[in-house]
Amino acid sequence: MISVSYTGEGLGMKSVEENPHNITQAEIVVGIPSYNEAECIAFPTEQADKGLSKYFKERSCVIINCDNNSPDDTRHVFMQTPTSNPKIYISTPPDVQGKGNNLRNLFAKAVELSASAVVVVDADLASVTPQWVRNLGEPLLEEFDYVAPLYVRHKYEGTIATNIAYPLTRALYGRRVRQPIGGDFGFSGKMARIFNEAADWTDDVGQFGIDIWMTTVAMRSHAPIIQSFMGKPKVQMPKGPAADLGPTFAQVVGTIFDLMCAYEEFWKGVKWSRPTAVLGFGLGEMEIPPTVEVNVQGLWEKFSMGVEARWDLYRSFMPPATFDKLQEVAGLPREAFEFPPVLWAKVLYDFACAYKKRAAPRENLIEGLVPLYHGRTLSFVVETEPMNTQQVEELIEDQCLQFEKCKPYLLERWAAH
Amino acid sequence: MAKILIVDDEEGIRMLYSMELEDEGYQVIALADGRELLEVVEREQPDCLVLDIKMKEYSGLDLLQQIRKKHYDLPVILNSAYSSFKVDLKAVAADYYVVKSSDLTELKEKLKAALETKIPTE
Numbered sequence: 001m002i003s004v005s006y007t008g009e010g011l012g013m014k015s016v017e018e019n020p021h022n023i024t025q026a027e028i029v030v031g032i033p034s035y036n037e038a039e040c041i042a043f044p045t046e047q048a049d050k051g052l053s054k055y056f057k058e059r060s061c062v063i064i065n066c067d068n069n070s071p072d073d074t075r076h077v078f079m080q081t082p083t084s085n086p087k088i089y090i091s092t093p094p095d096v097q098g099k100g101n102n103l104r105n106l107f108a109k110a111v112e113l114s115a116s117a118v119v120v121v122d123a124d125l126a127s128v129t130p131q132w133v134r135n136l137g138e139p140l141l142e143e144f145d146y147v148a149p150l151y152v153r154h155k156y157e158g159t160i161a162t163n164i165a166y167p168l169t170r171a172l173y174g175r176r177v178r179q180p181i182g183g184d185f186g187f188s189g190k191m192a193r194i195f196n197e198a199a200d201w202t203d204d205v206g207q208f209g210i211d212i213w214m215t216t217v218a219m220r221s222h223a224p225i226i227q228s229f230m231g232k233p234k235v236q237m238p239k240g241p242a243a244d245l246g247p248t249f250a251q252v253v254g255t256i257f258d259l260m261c262a263y264e265e266f267w268k269g270v271k272w273s274r275p276t277a278v279l280g281f282g283l284g285e286m287e288i289p290p291t292v293e294v295n296v297q298g299l300w301e302k303f304s305m306g307v308e309a310r311w312d313l314y315r316s317f318m319p320p321a322t323f324d325k326l327q328e329v330a331g332l333p334r335e336a337f338e339f340p341p342v343l344w345a346k347v348l349y350d351f352a353c354a355y356k357k358r359a360a361p362r363e364n365l366i367e368g369l370v371p372l373y374h375g376r377t378l379s380f381v382v383e384t385e386p387m388n389t390q391q392v393e394e395l396i397e398d399q400c401l402q403f404e405k406c407k408p409y410l411l412e413r414w415a416a417h
Numbered sequence: 418m419a420k421i422l423i424v425d426d427e428e429g430i431r432m433l434y435s436m437e438l439e440d441e442g443y444q445v446i447a448l449a450d451g452r453e454l455l456e457v458v459e460r461e462q463p464d465c466l467v468l469d470i471k472m473k474e475y476s477g478l479d480l481l482q483q484i485r486k487k488h489y490d491l492p493v494i495l496n497s498a499y500s501s502f503k504v505d506l507k508a509v510a511a512d513y514y515v516v517k518s519s520d521l522t523e524l525k526e527k528l529k530a531a532l533e534t535k536i537p538t539e
Contacts, residue, residue: 224489271535274490275512276485276509277485277510278485278506390503
């Protein structure tokens, strides 16, 4: 039986729901956010079903596709994928898109179903296994409220996480979550209620700002966090760090800066950082992630041409010492180029302060950060070229330490605005 | 006075650390193995745990996983003669990893940082 119903105004968002088994309660929910994923969604749906049947067979489970009314028949493919666990399809209204808006529907549905654990996996994941469902879900039935993934990733993949999201959230909120925008998460029913009721929702959060928003809200809520090793590398469409950033960069960075404004009383009281719990062990059996090619010349051009056009903007809000150092770095020849992590930390902190003060239109500020991000990424790529995964991770940890050591700079500059 | 709990199966290490850290003004409790670690942590409420990794009957990395379930916010410094355990993901759950040395400067620095770390509770 297929029933289509229009639910009420959950968080101000109407949604379309297809719930053929009339599921009204579920302990474990796997959510798959999507938009135009008809070609891919069957695979994570099957894997989620296997994971639920293998590891949570004693519990009531449901798989939910939270979609953006995809015109490519994602809904049909999802609902027709054979599974032993029941499925629910939810969609935002036709004019509402974005991963965050999908998850907003999921939060409300998880609360409605009184779920104890919610696991989220991306619809285009080619590497998800039943074990991912266990690793992201099981800790939520014990002491933990939020599960972030630990993947093996190529050193040049996820450079927004490596050079911005991880060091910033760690220095600000004091928790070391290596993949704060990993895309695949687990959260408890308690956390679903917190997300569902959170007041600081923005347009960026409704899009790709959702991942950093969830991680930050979990940190701010003092939720016990665990990082869970997924075993297999995350395989999506690999993109080099010189590729077009699209809107993701602005949505992630804008969300980080918005949350800095909202949570300033919290992060001002944080000093240094603490680890989380970890599920998983060893690295001996790890698979090699797909190689990510880097267009070094492209990064160089985006950096050098981008800063050249924006010196007036940078001068308008950076203190002279930081601005002079930035000019010095921009004057280095390509073959000796280096963007030191201490300067990068100060630059990001200055942008955050300018964002708070609205020293320029916020979209111009974030656009102005892009060439500098390309510069820092270029420096990171060159420095880590001869390094193996472990050496790169140690370098990333050192960078995080620089962010933590520079925090007094942020506090001073923030107070001055 | 901060209370430090040391778990190490080498008596010489326990004596050295106790002496040096007491000189720094810490109160030190030393255990020779991890058998009753959870109970001792519960009872003594230490401010920081210095945990050996390779002990005769216990793995410090396994003990760390147990500790994190019950005592999520207890600062833990892994302390080993080997740097190779750094690559084990379980080590990520430690605040710091310090390779053993007769010079305790790094251990003392990390201890100070671990005790200074502050995350508001409200």
